[in-house]
Amino acid sequence: MNKAVKIRQTYWVPLSLLVVLMAIVLASCSSGLPKGGAKTKSQWNSFEEAKASYDSIILNETTTDDLQDLGFDPYSAPNVRILSYLDIIQKFSPNSSVTNDELPPSVSTCLKSREKCLAYEATPSVSNSKRVGNVVLDLLKFKRERIRNGWNFNALIVIDHNTVVYKIWSGVPLIDEEETRRNPLGPLQDSVGTAVRSGAE
Numbered sequence: 001m002n003k004a005v006k007i008r009q010t011y012w013v014p015l016s017l018l019v020v021l022m023a024i025v026l027a028s029c030s031s032g033l034p035k036g037g038a039k040t041k042s043q044w045n046s047f048e049e050a051k052a053s054y055d056s057i058i059l060n061e062t063t064t065d066d067l068q069d070l071g072f073d074p075y076s077a078p079n080v081r082i083l084s085y086l087d088i089i090q091k092f093s094p095n096s097s098v099t100n101d102e103l104p105p106s107v108s109t110c111l112k113s114r115e116k117c118l119a120y121e122a123t124p125s126v127s128n129s130k131r132v133g134n135v136v137l138d139l140l141k142f143k144r145e146r147i148r149n150g151w152n153f154n155a156l157i158v159i160d161h162n163t164v165v166y167k168i169w170s171g172v173p174l175i176d177e178e179e180t181r182r183n184p185l186g187p188l189q190d191s192v193g194t195a196v197r198s199g200a201e
Contacts, residue, residue, distance in 0.1 A: 042079060042124035043071040047151040047173040050124050054155050054169055059106070062164040072120050072157060083119040085111055088158065091119075110160035117160050125152035127175065148177040 044050040053070045056062075067073050074080040083091070088111060092103050100108050110117040127150040151173055158166035 042122070043077060044124050044153075047153055047171060050153040050155070051169070054153075054167070057157065057164055057167055059164055059167065064159060064162045067120065067157070067164070072122055072155065074120060077122075079123065081121040083121055085114050085117040088117065088119050091156065104166055106160070106165040107158055110158055110165055113160055117158070119159060120157045122155045123152065126150040127152075146179045148175060148179070150175045
């Protein structure tokens with residue numbers, strides 16, 4: 001056995017051991033996996049705060065000036081959309097099967113005012129996601145696990161001559177989702193799929 005072979009054997013064992021130890025460490029934690037988040041900016045930090053502001057709106061009493069204090073004013077609060085009376089029609093009558101008689105009376109009256117009828121639409125939300133689980137399986141695409149959480153709130157406020165005449169809300173107070181994707185071929189999946197597609201062309 002020559003000297004070069006002895007040197008390779010001398011360093012092979014520690015190197016192999018290092019690789020195994022790194023794999024164990026990575027497999028035991030998920031801190032190295034990607035994380036992400038999205039937020040529609042607003043003055044509210046939670047679903048409950050947004051809902052509380054919405055509940056403070058009183059029909060036929062709350063004005064556009066009051067909406068500014070409550071966080072629903074598009075000129076002072078971010079991400080509040082202004083809808084024209086034509087947009088409102090599309091919201092309440094998306095097709096010809098919905099007649100004016102089927103609309104809420106206050107909305108129907110508002111639409112007769114045309115340009116004096118408008119609506120504010122607010123959609124504050126927070127969404128966070130992170131990949132969890134075994135780092136090695138994740139990086140090699142054998143198994144990927146993702147957790148999503150957050151909340152969203154949607155409010156539609158119809159305004160006739162600067163006074164709120166109708167409101168409606170929807171939303172999800174607590175988003176808590178888990179997603180698992182398994183891929184038996186791991187990193188080979190993309191190359192196999194590409195080869196199949198290329199052969200078919």
